[in-house]
Amino acid sequence: MKPIVKPFPDDHPFPLSIVYKDTKPPQNELPDHIHEWHEIVYVYSGKGTIFINHTFYEMSQGDLFLIPGNTIHRAFPDKAEPVTSTALFFNSSILPTETYGETFSFHQLFRPSGGISYKLALPPSAAANFSAMIDELKLESERREHGYRHLIAARLQLALLGISRLMPALHQPSSNEQLAARPEWFADALAHIDRDVAGSSNLTELAALYSVSPEHFSRLFKQLIGMTFKTYINTKKMVHAKELLVATDLKVAAIALECGFDSLPHFHRMFKRLTGSAPAEYRQAASR
Structure with a gap:
């Protein structure tokens, strides 16, 4: 079966989409698919497995997945306890390119190299902060007050910066991951x-x-x-x-x-x- 190409509009003035607190049974999940936009998946509850590129990861509460654009992936929710998650889709153009002379770059977060995991198991405080950020993005997108798109972009960037500071400790393959190494x-x-x-x-x-x-x-x-x-x-x-x-x-x-x-x-x-x-x-x- 060929992977599905999930389309996103190239000409939208604000290239970001939120699928908020979605719970899908296995039969409603997309098969193997790719898309141009980056994707962030935050898990609130439930169990399952997600396949990204060539690795299988367990999904559980507090897990965060950073999926670069053009990466084959697919979720396999547990039948009894399907995953409830929020997915943020966005074009890389929403992330600033200026480095201000530092080594940090937002775009590096979505350029994983060999041995780097796509999964981050957030500690409770970081998970609570990220969940609150998602709630704020959802509220801003509904209220549509003056400058709401700028605020959404700024909040997303701030959250990603916070995640990047946790990566030296978190961005490693965990013992709970089911790596595609069988055999x-x-x-x-x-x-x-x-x-x-x-x-x-x-x-x-x-x-x-x-x-x-x-x-x-x-x-x-x-x-x-x-x-x-x-x-x-x-x-x-x-x-x-x-x-x-x-x-x-x-x-x-x-x-x-x-x-x-x-x-x-x-x-x-x-x-x-x-x-x-x-x-x-x-x-x-x-x-x-």
């Missing part, structure tokens, strides 16, 4: 794909690296990740292509090769199928 070699295979998605697209060759059959690898991949190996690889390639289109001046043909596509028309078809636009159109829209 251990599987986590190594996922890391291998992350390092070189273009060179990891041959299932037979990748399975041989870990001394397992392609059939076993394929079955385990679908079981643990929730999508086929081919769909996961193609989605990863498209995410990488989007990054290269925005961050480099490489020609589209060079980007296609970098992402493992020998055929430029095939790359165009795949890119438009996933993003809804041609590569050149996507680059042009991102530069506006």
Whole structure:
């Protein structure tokens, strides 16, 4: 099954959306999906598991998840005690780019590197503060008083700054996480794909690296990740292509090769199928 692309308006004057204190049973949750905007999920109660990129995390009260844009993810609420959470969706343009000579950057919070967890288990005081911030954002969005959008943006930035100060202690994989390392070699295979998605697209060759059959690898991949190996690889390639289109001046043909596509028309078809636009159109829209 291909991941769903959840759309958000590119031309909205205030690129932020709140899904407030939502409780979804398993059957109402979206399947594997991606979207351009960043997402923050705060958990009030309930239990479940969330899959982000290539890792499974337990969900419980006080947990906070920072999900960068263009990252495959999916929630699996517990049937008996489904998770109640608030999700904040926002375009990166809402975060300031100025660093004022410091190493801190809001955008770094959504650029996790190897070994970094997408999950933060907040201590009670920080959880209470973040919950109160969400309540204030919700109230401001309903009242719509003078300057409410500026206040919402400022409160969100202040909350993220507070979270970043907790990260040295919190932003580590916890013992309660269910990492996609069952068996251990599987986590190594996922890391291998992350390092070189273009060179990891041959299932037979990748399975041989870990001394397992392609059939076993394929079955385990679908079981643990929730999508086929081919769909996961193609989605990863498209995410990488989007990054290269925005961050480099490489020609589209060079980007296609970098992402493992020998055929430029095939790359165009795949890119438009996933993003809804041609590569050149996507680059042009991102530069506006």
